Amino acid sequence: MNHADANADQLAALKAGARDRSRASTWALLALLGALFVWSYQGSEIDLGMLFSADGGGAIAEYVERLFPPDLSAKVVADAVEGAWETLAISLIGTLLSVVIALSLAFFGSRNLVYAGLLYEMESRRHLVLLRRIPYLAAKAILNFLRTIPEMLWALVFVFLVGLGPFPGVLALGVHTGGVLGKLFAEVLEDVDLQPVESLQSTGAGKIQILFYAILPQVLPQFISYTLYRWEVNIRVAAVLGFVGAGGLGQRIHIALSLFLEQQLLTLLIALYVLVTGVDYLSAYLRRRVV
Amino acid sequence: MKPAQQYHLDGVRKVFGRGQVALEGFDLKVARGERVALIGPSGAGKTTLFRMLNCTIRPTSGHLRIGGQEVADLYGRSLREMRRRIGTIYQQHNLVPRLRVLHNVLSGRLGSWSLLGSLASLARPSQLETAHRALTDVGIGEKLFSRTDELSGGQQQRVAIARVLVQDPDVILADEPVSSVDPSLAETIIKLLIAISDDTRKTLLVNLHSTDLALSYFPRVIGMKAGVKLFDTATSRVTPELLQELYSGHAPVNGAGEPYREPEHRRTAV
Numbered sequence: 001m002n003h004a005d006a007n008a009d010q011l012a013a014l015k016a017g018a019r020d021r022s023r024a025s026t027w028a029l030l031a032l033l034g035a036l037f038v039w040s041y042q043g044s045e046i047d048l049g050m051l052f053s054a055d056g057g058g059a060i061a062e063y064v065e066r067l068f069p070p071d072l073s074a075k076v077v078a079d080a081v082e083g084a085w086e087t088l089a090i091s092l093i094g095t096l097l098s099v100v101i102a103l104s105l106a107f108f109g110s111r112n113l114v115y116a117g118l119l120y121e122m123e124s125r126r127h128l129v130l131l132r133r134i135p136y137l138a139a140k141a142i143l144n145f146l147r148t149i150p151e152m153l154w155a156l157v158f159v160f161l162v163g164l165g166p167f168p169g170v171l172a173l174g175v176h177t178g179g180v181l182g183k184l185f186a187e188v189l190e191d192v193d194l195q196p197v198e199s200l201q202s203t204g205a206g207k208i209q210i211l212f213y214a215i216l217p218q219v220l221p222q223f224i225s226y227t228l229y230r231w232e233v234n235i236r237v238a239a240v241l242g243f244v245g246a247g248g249l250g251q252r253i254h255i256a257l258s259l260f261l262e263q264q265l266l267t268l269l270i271a272l273y274v275l276v277t278g279v280d281y282l283s284a285y286l287r288r289r290v291v
Numbered sequence: 292m293k294p295a296q297q298y299h300l301d302g303v304r305k306v307f308g309r310g311q312v313a314l315e316g317f318d319l320k321v322a323r324g325e326r327v328a329l330i331g332p333s334g335a336g337k338t339t340l341f342r343m344l345n346c347t348i349r350p351t352s353g354h355l356r357i358g359g360q361e362v363a364d365l366y367g368r369s370l371r372e373m374r375r376r377i378g379t380i381y382q383q384h385n386l387v388p389r390l391r392v393l394h395n396v397l398s399g400r401l402g403s404w405s406l407l408g409s410l411a412s413l414a415r416p417s418q419l420e421t422a423h424r425a426l427t428d429v430g431i432g433e434k435l436f437s438r439t440d441e442l443s444g445g446q447q448q449r450v451a452i453a454r455v456l457v458q459d460p461d462v463i464l465a466d467e468p469v470s471s472v473d474p475s476l477a478e479t480i481i482k483l484l485i486a487i488s489d490d491t492r493k494t495l496l497v498n499l500h501s502t503d504l505a506l507s508y509f510p511r512v513i514g515m516k517a518g519v520k521l522f523d524t525a526t527s528r529v530t531p532e533l534l535q536e537l538y539s540g541h542a543p544v545n546g547a548g549e550p551y552r553e554p555e556h557r558r559t560a561v
């Protein structure tokens with residue numbers, strides 16, 4: 001058998017092997033997903049019959065009827081506005097806090113900056129090279145920890161620590177979103193074009209100078225865009241956080257629900273709708289401006 | 292008195308990652324103010340050599356001395372001071388696309404500026420006249436306030452040269468500075484580099500993919516292949532056989548298949 005034939009045979013064998021492997025693993029994955037769905041359907045005790053039965057449907061219709069008309073008395077409206085303002089403030093300050101947390105960790109959590117030289121450029125001393133792993137792994141671990149615990153859990157913890165009101169809400173949002181944004185920022189940083197970085201390094205520029213002249217101009221638009229997007233998410237979360245005592249519209253909605261004040265509830269829901277829609281529009285507008 | 296030798300390399304070897312040998316047993320002496328072209332097929336190790344010459348990567352072993360100073364002994368501030376005296380123009384992506392041209396030019400001053408001064412300059416440019424003069428010297432003074440990503444490839448290479456001008460180093464390294472611009476512009480840019488290095492008595496080392504440009508404008512040519520130096524000689528001694536050997540297994544970039552002609556304007560200073 002000549003050389004070319006042997007090569008072609010080997011290629012064919014490799015291809016067939018790859019095909020078999022990918023086919024088998026695809027089916028296995030699909031089967032697994034299917035099993036997961038069946039299991040979850042049972043686990044979540046879904047009962048469509050109950051939702052659409054005469055009884056269930058009647059109860060819903062009755063409840064909706066009781067929501068109308070919304071209570072537009074001055075006192076209730078003022079309370080709704082105050083709640084909306086509080087929720088907006090929680091989302092804004094919480095997001096701001098999250099950016100501070102994300103920025104202080106993201107640079108250490110991006111492989112290229114820590115390993116490939118920027119933060120510890122051109123080091124050849126072996127023990128120092130190994131030391132780089134410590135801030136990197138620490139930053140990754142902290143970001144993971146902040147992110148895996150949901151806002152609601154953080155809110156419960158902070159309500160316990162600092163008491164009821166908007167402040168625990170701000171902390172909960174800031175800490176969780178800090179983990180989320182930190183991870184996203186680190187990923188953006190891992191994508192920066194390193195050639196301009198090296199070319200500034202070669203002029204004798206220092207690390208912070210390189211950060212401001214070569215890295216931030218590359219990543220800032222995406223940082224801003226991600227932050228605005230998370231703000232949109234956070235305005236909704238800020239509303240829900242009220243249910244565990246962290247102030248804002250959520251706390252008022254929770255009270256209205258518990259005390260069967262349906263008409264006040266509708267006023268609060270309208271306020272929430274206006275607030276969330278407004279924030280969505282503003283954020284979308286700002287994001288278009290930066291990219 | 293400064294030592295005459297700009298560069299002195301002795302048995303330099305560079306190994307990347309898992310045993311990828313990029314440079315092997317490399318010796319080189321370059322005098323101050325000398326003008327040298329490096330040629331060789333891609334993968335020869337030219338870029339790797341330049342990255343060591345501008346101190347952004349270290350040799351795996353061997354000695355690299357710049358102006359008599361052993362680079363292995365330099366860290367932190369002394370390393371940055373050495374880099375400040377070496378200006379590099381890369382093949383492409385020298386610049387930060389989203390930054391205005393003037394900031395890309397002035398970034399050549401970063402090695403001399405204080406941290407606070409350089410940050411303040413992003414808000415209120417510190418040496419606008421310097422930047423403008425450098426851009427005028429390379430022929431695009433009117434682009435001072437443009438956004439860098441709005442410039443053509445050739446204009447961006449000029450910005451990179453303007454940055455080297457404001458950096459005002461002792462050595463200019465240009466790593467295939469013309470491979471991403473069209474041929475008519477390539478010659479202009481090489482002439483510009485030579486004029487700058489002549490005016491200010493700077494050492495000039497240029498990597499070139501084009502043997503024509505190397506033979507036309509440089510008195511000394513180094514041929515590199517597979518991480519080793521194949522020849523290092525006066526341009527007048529470069530023979531067609533040498534070039535053949537250099538590019539055997541590769542197509543030479545220009546003059547492919549054509550017989551080698553003596554360039555007419557060898558050694559002309561521009």
Ligand SMILES: Nc1ncnc2c1ncn2[C@@H]1O[C@H](COP(=O)(O)OP(=O)(O)O)[C@@H](O)[C@H]1O
Nearest residue numbers: 307308311313332333334335336337338339340
């Ligand atoms: N960062 C790197 N990691 C691994 N190998 C590299 C790296 N840079 C260059 N090399 C290898 O070193 C050799 C020389 O590359 P280079 O210096 O870029 O050559 P040239 O500039 O002459 O085309 C090539 O084989 C290349 O694959």
Ligand SMILES: [Mg+2]
Nearest residue numbers: 337338339467
């Ligand atoms: Mg190269």
